[in-house]
Amino acid sequence: xxxxxxxxxxxxxxxxxxxxxxxxxxxxxxxxxxxxxxxxxxxxxxxxxxxxxxxxxxxxxxxxxxxxxxxxxxxxxxxxxxxxxxxxxxxxxxxxxxxxxxxxxxxxxxxxxxxxxxxxxxxxxxxxxxxxxxxxxxxxxxxxxxxxxxxxxxxxxxxxxxxxxxxxxxxxxxxxxxxxxxxxxxxxxxxxxxxxxxxxxxxxxxxxxxxxxxxxxxxxxxxxxxxxxxxxxxxxxxxxxxxxxxxxxxxxxxxxxxxxxxxxxxxxxxxxxxxxxxxxxxxxxxxxxxxxxxxxxxxxxxxxxxxxxxxxxxxxxxxxxxxxxxxxxxxxxxxxxxxxxxxxxxxxxxxxxxxxxxxxxxxxxxxxxxxxxxxxxxxxxxxxxxxxxxxxxxxxxxxxxxxxxxxxxxxxxxxxxxxxxxxxxxxxxxxxxxxxxxxxxxxxxxxxxxxxxxxxxxxxxxxxxxxxxxxxxxxxxxxxx
Numbered sequence: 001x002x003x004x005x006x007x008x009x010x011x012x013x014x015x016x017x018x019x020x021x022x023x024x025x026x027x028x029x030x031x032x033x034x035x036x037x038x039x040x041x042x043x044x045x046x047x048x049x050x051x052x053x054x055x056x057x058x059x060x061x062x063x064x065x066x067x068x069x070x071x072x073x074x075x076x077x078x079x080x081x082x083x084x085x086x087x088x089x090x091x092x093x094x095x096x097x098x099x100x101x102x103x104x105x106x107x108x109x110x111x112x113x114x115x116x117x118x119x120x121x122x123x124x125x126x127x128x129x130x131x132x133x134x135x136x137x138x139x140x141x142x143x144x145x146x147x148x149x150x151x152x153x154x155x156x157x158x159x160x161x162x163x164x165x166x167x168x169x170x171x172x173x174x175x176x177x178x179x180x181x182x183x184x185x186x187x188x189x190x191x192x193x194x195x196x197x198x199x200x201x202x203x204x205x206x207x208x209x210x211x212x213x214x215x216x217x218x219x220x221x222x223x224x225x226x227x228x229x230x231x232x233x234x235x236x237x238x239x240x241x242x243x244x245x246x247x248x249x250x251x252x253x254x255x256x257x258x259x260x261x262x263x264x265x266x267x268x269x270x271x272x273x274x275x276x277x278x279x280x281x282x283x284x285x286x287x288x289x290x291x292x293x294x295x296x297x298x299x300x301x302x303x304x305x306x307x308x309x310x311x312x313x314x315x316x317x318x319x320x321x322x323x324x325x326x327x328x329x330x331x332x333x334x335x336x337x338x339x340x341x342x343x344x345x346x347x348x349x350x351x352x353x354x355x356x357x358x359x360x361x362x363x364x365x366x367x368x369x370x371x372x373x374x375x376x377x378x379x380x381x382x383x384x385x386x387x388x389x390x391x392x393x394x395x396x397x398x399x400x401x402x403x404x405x406x407x408x409x410x411x412x413x414x415x416x417x418x419x420x421x422x423x424x425x426x427x428x429x430x431x432x433x434x435x436x437x438x439x440x441x442x443x444x445x446x447x448x449x450x451x452x453x454x455x456x457x458x459x460x461x462x463x464x465x466x467x468x469x470x471x472x473x474x475x476x477x478x479x480x481x
Contacts, residue, residue: 057208061110066119072103072110073122079105081133082126083218086142087198087211094287094294098145099198100207104215111211115201120149130155135218137161137177140245147251157245160218163225166237168395177214184224185217240426256284260362263304270361276307278357279350302339310354314347376411383407383436386446387423389461390432401432414440435463442466 055062063069076082082105088096101112101123114120126132127146136142137160146152164180165173178189193210229238244250260280264273280303287294294300311317321329321340329336343350384398384407391398402423409418417424417437424433438444444465 057203057205059109060208060212061108062203062208063110063112064116066117069112069117069120070122072108072112073126075108076103076105076126077129077132079108080131081105081135081219082108083135083215084139084142085136085211085214085218086145087196088141088145089197089199092293092296093291095148095291096141096145097199098149100203100211102211102215104212104218106219109212109216111203111208113201113203115199124150124152127152128155132156133158135160135222137180137214137218138174140250143245144251147248153246153248153251155246157242158222158226159242159245160221160225162241163222163229163238165397165400166234166241167225167228167232168397169225169228171397173397173399180221180225181217184221187217189213237427256281256288259284263300264364265304266364268308268364270363271358272307272310273362273364274360275310275354275357276303277362278353278360279303279307282349282353298342299335299339302342306350306354307357310358311351312355313351317343317347317351379411379440380404380408382446383411383439386435386439386463387432390435394431401428407436410436411440438463438465 055068061068061072063072082103085102086098087100087102088098090096098114101114101120103110103112112120112123124146127134127143133156134154135158139154139157139159143154143157146154160177160180161175164170164175169175169183170179178191181187181189190210190213193207196207196210198207226235226238229235257277260273260277263276263280268276279298283294283297283303286292286297290297305320306317309316309320311319318340321336321343323329384404387402387407388398391401394401406418406421406423410421410423412418413421414437421433422428423436435444439446444463446461447464448461
């Protein structure tokens with residue numbers, strides 16, 4: 001599936017039902033939670049679903065049984081490398097529903113029907129095999145699904161979207177596959193089937209052609225991108241950028257008891273935060289077990305409100321969602337109705353959760369997404385100025401080196417180094433991170449023009465570092481990669 005359609009077709013985890021980019025949720029594998037998502041194989045929706053499909057469509061192998069899968073996997077393993085992609089349906093689900101798997105290698109083009117092939121183990125065994133290269137485009141979403149199926153962690157991976165960002169192709173980090181194929185391979189990819197229902201059977205020739213086109217050009221594209229990275233002396237960047245795709249932490253879901261952090265706030269008391277933790281964990285378990293979006297279980301706002309109010313009986317529990325003197329409660333009527341229905345169905349369970357959580361207070365740790373202490377905006381903007389300059393010097397999108405959120409985290413943590421901040425690691429530290437720390441420490445300043453004065457034309461912007469005599473000395477332009 002082409003990258004931009006993957007992002008557009010995702011459903012937010014809060015159950016808003018709107019299409020947007022959100023991380024794929026996959027099943028937690030720890031024994032403590034026990035929540036197991038339902039099968040991703042999905043229903044067969046077409047009346048002709050029982051009609052057998054041909055072994056090939058348009059020269060593309062159609063794999064629908066175990067014997068065919070094992071033969072295909074043998075071919076891929078012999079090739080030592082293959083392109084990989086999936087088609088899936090994410091709407092109205094916590095976990096996406098896998099509809100098709102497509103692969104390509106020299107002399108091999110095939111699609112695997114996961115609605116027919118009962119055991120994908122032979123293919124899944126290739127994912128962690130370091131002896132077989134997997135070439136993907138925006139492959140995190142595909143590997144999320146495979147991890148959810150069998151806890152397989154990829155090894156030996158090349159992502160063409162990441163590689164394109166490393167060589168500075170385009171102004172954004174997320175570059176569509178059709179853009180890269182057109183630019184590097186000279187072929188146009190169709191968009192006609194990107195909104196197709198991939199759970200419907202039988203597959204049409206147009207669906208098969210659309211799906212296989214997304215892997216047909218990945219291997220030659222990999223070669224072109226690698227050549228360009230080598231010419232720019234950025235192969236080390238490339239290797240470093242692929243590492244997160246091969247780490248299990250990139251795919252593992254947090255324990256249900258940790259899901260409260262995304263909803264936490266410094267304004268909550270420890271007892272309120274305890275209630276928040278218990279209620280958020282209850283919602284998470286139900287969402288995972290039923291494969292429904294979290295917001296379908298209970299909206300984020302309602303979880304926060306209940307934790308903050310800590311009602312002690314049914315009347316207090318339902319009070320904000322009931323009409324008073326004929327006046328309806330504030331808020332969207334459909335949302336109010338949904339919340340009220342959930343509370344009326346589970347009043348005793350929710351009251352017990354809130355009470356148990358209040359008796360186990362949780363201190364504020366600031367480890368969630370939204371709870372870092374505020375960073376002085378002026379300092380973050382100053383660092384962003386230098387970020388944009390360094391990105392321009394290297395011809396890459398600024399987001400490749402750092403995001404605004406990462407810059408704020410660096411400022412907020414200083415003089416300590418922000419935990420897990422990408423700009424302070426690897427090649428990013430060499431070309432950006434060290435400068436950011438020098439600016440924050442006062443050991444370096446950003447100067448415009450010669451000695452800080454305009455010198456005619458476009459004034460140069462440079463970093464001046466404090467010298468031995470207490471004077472700022474202009475540093476030369478970008479250091480080596």
